[in-house]
Amino acid sequence: MPMSSSLRLGVNIDHVATLRNARGGKHPDPVRAALEAIAAGADGITAHLREDRRHIRDADMERLKAEISKPLNFEMAATPDMVRIALGVQPHAVCLVPERREELTTEGGLDVVGQRESLEPTIARFTDAGVRVSLFIAADPKQIEMAAKLKAPVIEIHTGAWCDAITDGELIKAENEWQRIAAGVKLAKSAGLEVHAGHGLDYATAETIAALPEIMELNIGYYMIGESLFVGLSETVKQMRAAMDRGVAKRARA
Ligand SMILES: CC(=O)[C@@H](O)[C@H](O)COP(=O)(O)O
Numbered sequence: 732m733p734m735s736s737s738l739r740l741g742v743n744i745d746h747v748a749t750l751r752n753a754r755g756g757k758h759p760d761p762v763r764a765a766l767e768a769i770a771a772g773a774d775g776i777t778a779h780l781r782e783d784r785r786h787i788r789d790a791d792m793e794r795l796k797a798e799i800s801k802p803l804n805f806e807m808a809a810t811p812d813m814v815r816i817a818l819g820v821q822p823h824a825v826c827l828v829p830e831r832r833e834e835l836t837t838e839g840g841l842d843v844v845g846q847r848e849s850l851e852p853t854i855a856r857f858t859d860a861g862v863r864v865s866l867f868i869a870a871d872p873k874q875i876e877m878a879a880k881l882k883a884p885v886i887e888i889h890t891g892a893w894c895d896a897i898t899d900g901e902l903i904k905a906e907n908e909w910q911r912i913a914a915g916v917k918l919a920k921s922a923g924l925e926v927h928a929g930h931g932l933d934y935a936t937a938e939t940i941a942a943l944p945e946i947m948e949l950n951i952g953y954y955m956i957g958e959s960l961f962v963g964l965s966e967t968v969k970q971m972r973a974a975m976d977r978g979v980a981k982r983a984r985a
């Protein structure tokens with residue numbers, strides 16, 4: 732079995748839809764991208780149905796559910812309308828994320844401490860419907876402890892601040908963010924949570940974070956879709972998988 736079998740790669744195809752929507756037509760098709768990513772070795776597909784529908788649309792989610800052979804991770808804000816849509820699609824999992832309409836991208840983690848009362852029944856509804864719930868949170872001990880109390884089986888740690896600090900050359904900030912992530916994933920695992928991570932990852936950061944033995948899944952999109960313009964999506968999936976393998980190999984030596 733390849734080393735990376737313990738670390739799943741979820742490919743986020745949102746930004747194929749961004750490109751499609753730029754001309755209002757059907758090309759490029761995010762479902763075709765999902766099928767190609769799976770053929771190249773992705774373990775699952777992630778797609779974010781934003782309230783403003785800036786990229787993925789309702790019909791994309793329905794087609795993804797019908798056409799892909801691997802688990803669909805449906806990212807969404809925990810609003811009543813989105814809960815209704817997701818329950819209709821019946822994905823393998825939902826990942827509850829914060830959303831602000833004016834943001835360029837998902838800027839931070841969900842405040843599960845502040846939103847405890849509204850999240851509790853939402854998590855229960857999905858759990859009762861057989862849909863796994865993941866909470867997209869910062870690597871903050873209070874948020875992680877609350878996620879465990881809310882009985883969500885999975886958390887996804889928001890890696891955006893760490894990745895941005897690296898890109899911006901802010902080395903002290905990057906190191907602080909990394910220490911927070913490394914401590915957070917340990918705490919989460921010890922609290923019984925399955926730990927995923929994602930946002931802003933590229934080959935180098937995916938390799939680094941893959942070395943943390945607590946992490947079971949990485950969800951990666953924007954960088955991969957960008958890279959695929961140059962080398963194709965299949966090759967990008969293979970290169971990302973190779974980067975993750977290199978990280979997982981470091982687990983064994985740690
Ligand atoms: C929640 C998350 O990290 C991804 O869905 C990411 O947000 C990709 O979509 P956007 O670029 O629209 O934020």
Ligand SMILES: NCC(=O)COP(=O)(O)O
Pocket residue numbers: 743777887928929930931932950951952953954
């Ligand atoms: N949940 C994170 C995700 O799906 C991908 O984020 P990004 O790689 O597009 O930033």
